[in-house]
Amino acid sequence: MHTTHLETVLHLLRQLPSLPENQAYHIPQLWTSDFPGTAAVEPGIYYSDIIARILEHPRTDSAETERKSRWSEAAVVYNLFVRLTAAFDHNLDGTVGKEPLECGFRETGTLLKAIALLPYISELGANTVYLLPLTAIGKANRKGNLGSPYAVKDPFAIDPMLDEPALGLAPDFLLKAFVEAAHLLGIRVVFEFVFRTAAIDSSWVTTHPSWFYWLSGNTGDNRYGPPFFDQETLNAIYEKTDRHDLQNLPAPSGEYTGMFVPPPASLARHNDNMEGIGENGMPCHIASAFSDWPPDDRQPPWTDVTYLKMHNHPDFNYIAYNTIRMYDAALDDPDTFNRELWDTIISIIPWYQEHYGIDGAMIDMGHALPGELKRMIVASARKSRPDFAFWDENFDPTPAVRDEGFDAVFGSLPFVIHDPVFIRGLLNYLNKTGVALPFFGTGENHNTPRVCHRNPCSETGRNHAMFIFTLSAILPTIPFLHSGMEICEWHPVNLGLNFDENDRSGFPAETLPLFSTFSYDWETTNRVEPLVRYIRTVLSVRKKHAELIRCGDKGSIVLPYVTEPELLAVLRKNGSKSLLFIGNSNGETPKSGIIEFAFPEGSLFDLIEERNHEVSDHKLSICCRPGQCLLFELPQQN
Structure with a gap:
């Protein structure tokens, strides 16, 4: 009988010797219980017991019954x-x-420990795991002591840091075991794929230098940075892009575009960087990336990654908003497509489908990929799996994104x-227009401030998180649990969006968890009660x-009037059925208010705290604790 990857991992764990007396290995108790603190365990026994229980889990048929549907609509991520x-x-x-x-186990996160977390994730109520990039990471200009997962060295190789040396198994073997374990628990697996950028020292540089943008000069040349546009030009850019007029978009100055040169005739390695020699004998190097939109964005440059060159048009041989996102109309010409690069990108997801059996893909910077390329990526992946899900890192759930084949944004x-x-x-x-495409129900992700960021280690932060999670869960969204939010983690993962200068000075980029070693406060030493049980209830x-x-649908999200502005009421309607949400958006102060109903008397049952609230004389008087949320199933009206 064929032995699965997960069974092989179990066998090897059971062969491991006990730890010496002078070594101890602790795990957070929250990984297997509702209680904070740590417990000392034998890692071989601890992980093998969890995997044995996963292997004994009765197979669910949900994946098969929903195989023909757009299953993203029912996902909890x-x-x-x-x-x-x-x-x-x-x-x-x-x-x-x-x-x-010394025992051969890592303290950084590994795929073995991710397998052990799957029962915890399932018990929270999630049925889908969305994995941030797992691919091998470049070394050139590496940020922090681990490097950015978005500095993709090789899109077909898994980061070797995700293995467990004690087992002697390659990370790709453990990744196959992870997907097997997830599927046994009825959990779908979605990978994030990085197609718009690559590491400065990508393995593709030596074989396909024409897939990259090159700058004149040596690697240490610091003249290069995001292009500058004066206010008049910025106004013209915004005016044209707002009208979706991409003809003859304003280009950067000749001084800026003149720094870019054709791909080099030959290459040589200089430390971790590849440097080129042009046909004129002059040195050149790969241009690093920066935030692509808006055109005057002044985020720090992304020194460890570069943009892939999607087009070969000689007049657009530079990195700017009109070549990497808001593509000038001249680049719609198929003759300008960098076909070999496109074909390689299109082949990546089918390769992961075949090797790992994944269920879906989140496309990083999907908003910055050519629309035709996105459609080709989707079509290729769905040849063998019509139910394969596609999610787009896009802030606007428009019909246009849906028409590209995406299931959610x-x-x-x-x-x-x-x-x-x-x-x-x-x-x-949304009530007026309807929801064109499902979007994630969350108050945070790895690029935004944590919900608890402004009120760390406090009941105020926890209350705010409780309100936001409950509100997002009753909307027509895909509930999205950014790992750590359930324990009220407040430390930012990355300073991408909605951070201020105080944040940037207080959290140096190289120390952020996106780039360096870090652990959540799994012990909950901040003494704030985790939201684990509350999340399960909601x-x-x-x-x-x-x-x-x-x-x-249109008309399915109604906002009834409440006398207290900080009490938010949302009426969800579908035919004769309706649910009423009332929540206190203030995390510090109780709030009281009144909401009126058409019926004069009645008892409303709160589905969250399971107690009755009385309607009298058409009115419901409510007093909500900080962050408290109520959810009522309203009586059907004739």
Whole structure:
């Protein structure tokens, strides 16, 4: 009988010797229970026991029954950044070491520990795991002590840091075991793919130098940076792009575009960088990347990654907004497509489907890929799996994105959900237009501030997180658990969006968890009660009312009037059925208010705390604790 990858991992774990008396290996108790703190374990026994239980788990048929449907609509997502989420100070020496412990197990997150977290993720209520990039990472201009997962060295190789040396198994073997384990638990697996950028020292540089943008001069030349546009030019850019007029978009100055040169005639390695020699004998090097939009964005440059050159048009041999995102109309010409690069990109997802059996893909910077290329990527992946899900890192769930074949987008919720005024504006808009495409229900991701960022280690932060999670869960969204939010983690993963200068000075880029060793506060030493049990309750309620909540039709999201502005009421409607959400958006102060009903008397049952609230004389008087949310199933009206 064929032995699965997961069974092989189990066998090897059971062969491991006990730890010497002078070594101890601790795990967070939250990984297997509802209690904070740590427990000392034998790693071989601990991980083998979890895997044995997974292997004994009765196979669910949900994946098969929904195989023909767009299953994303029913997804509840746990966003897993393996090397961070599964990281822990196992020897309790106060640091998360980069190198393995004496026993051969790593403190940074590994695929074995990610397998062990799957039952925890399932019990939270998630049925889908979305993995941030797992590919091998470049070394050139590496940020932090681990490097950025977006500095992709080789899109077909798995990061060797995700293995467990104690087992002697390659990371790709463990990744196959991870997908097997997830499927046994009825969990789908979605990978994030990076197609728009690559590492400065990508393995493709030596074989395909024409896939990259090259600058004149040596690697140490510091003249290069994002192009500058004066205000008049910026106004013209915004005016044209707002009208979707991409004809003759304003280009950067000749001084800027003149720094770019054709691909080199020959290459030589200089430390971790590849340097080129042009046909004129002059040196050149690969241009690093920067934030692509808006054109005056002044985020720090992305020194470890570069943009792939999607077009070969000689007049657009430079990196700017009109060559890497808001493509000038001249680049619509198929003769300009960098066909060999496109074909290679198109082949990546089918390769992962064949080797790992994954269920879906999140496309990093999908908004910056040529539309035709995106359609080709989708069509190729769905040849063998018509149900294969595609998600787009796009903030706007438009019909155009849906027509490209995508099932969901990231959406704009994290940018509006923190302010009742903004959230009311978005919900009123969605009620009027309907939801064209599902988007993620969350207040954070790895590029935004954590919900608890402004109120770390406090009940205020926890209350705010409780409100935001509950509100997002009753909307026609895909509930999205950014790993760590369930334990009220507040430390940012990356300073990508919505951070200020104080954040940038207080959290140096090289120390951020996106680039360096770090562990969540799994022990919950911040003394704030985790939201684990609360999340289970809310997701259980959502599951029972899934058909109503997932409805995104026009008129399905109504905002009833409440006398207290900080109490947000949302009425979800689908035919004769309706749910009423009322939540206190204030995380510090209790709030009271009144909401009126058409019926004069009655008892409303709160599905979250399971107690009755009385309607009298058409009115319901409510007093909500900080962050408290109520959810009522309203009586059907004739």
